[in-house]
Amino acid sequence: MPVNARRLLPCALVALLALAALPLVGSLPTWATLTVAGLAMGMIVFIIASGLTLVFGLMDVLNFGHGVFIAFGAFVAMSVLAPLGAWTESASLAANLGAIALAMLAAMAVAAAIGVVFERLIVRPVYGNHLKQILITMGGMIIGEELIKVIWGPQQIPLPLPAALRGAYLIGDAAIEKYRLLAVVVGLVVFLALLFVLERTKIGLLIRAGVQDREMVESLGYRIRRLFVGVFVVGSALAGLGGVMWGLYQQSVVPQMGAQVNILIFIVIIIGGLGSTTGCFVGALLVGLMANYTGFLAPKVALFSNILLMMAILLWRPQGLFPVARR
Secondary structure, X not given: OOHHHHHHHXXXXXXXXXXXXXXXXXXXXXXXXXXXXXXXXXXXXXXXXXXXXXXXXXXXXXXXOHHHHHHHHHHHHXXXXXXXXXXXXXXXXXXXXXXXXXXXXXXXXXXXXXXXXXXXXXXXXXXXXXXXXXXXXXXXXXXHHHHHHHHHOOOOEEOOOOHHHOOEEEEOOEEEEHHHHHHHHHHHHHHHHHHHHHHHOHHHHHHHHHHHOHHHHHHOOOOXXXXXXXXXXXXXXXXXXXXXXHHHHHOEEOXXXXXXXXXXXXXXXXXXXXXXXXXXXXXXXXXXXXXXXXXXXXXXXXXXXXXXXXXXXXXXXXXXXXXXXXX
């Protein structure tokens, strides 16, 4: 099979899954509602998982503490939105988006700052040792959860959607939730921005070159360690952004939310191919669609539907949809 066809086939799985679900759902409006909901959920999961994919793909670091950045991002967003009631309760979409934008920027800044500390104290001593990375980063996540409980308390806290993003648009008999449309737009922006930076900029070229031949890049006068720290910080910031989106999606935040999402994240990056940004994107869309379709058709199956999806894909492609060449 030609190389281009092999790369396009995994992308077609998203459309094939959606089309396969149509006769099972039966109703076109219901199918459209479920499909948009699944794509939106997939976009949010992609934003959350993209940071971890970036860190593993470029730095070869298995960060099981990724959830702590998600949780901190969500709680910081909640703290920022709380005093902005005049903006969030306004009927103006611009005011609502302005409040969310401020919350996103604050969440990303805090998650990035925590990422600097996390990389320096926890990750740096265990570069090159995956087993130690798993153990020590899990410990870091536990500590992070306890810090969140100290700062904000252990209870679940509501995070309501801004007024203009509540409800849904009616297209015929299909109901398309407003917030889910925003999630699709944000997810696409993040995906395209990552591809552009990695494939079309000098920084992306240097990072990818440093992965392949660190000594040569350093001999040209570039400090790969600083670039890699930057990658980790960007991955942490993306997790913080994903935490904001996930918190608004769930309309509540809880200290354990990062750990709860971690399983879903790893399913996505395993399906997509460890370290592949495009694979992470496609895998997240498949996971989002599968969760929504099975949740409607067979709620009991929905509890483990994504694990079944992962098993099926790994039987077909053991290295994931978009395998990354071994370094």
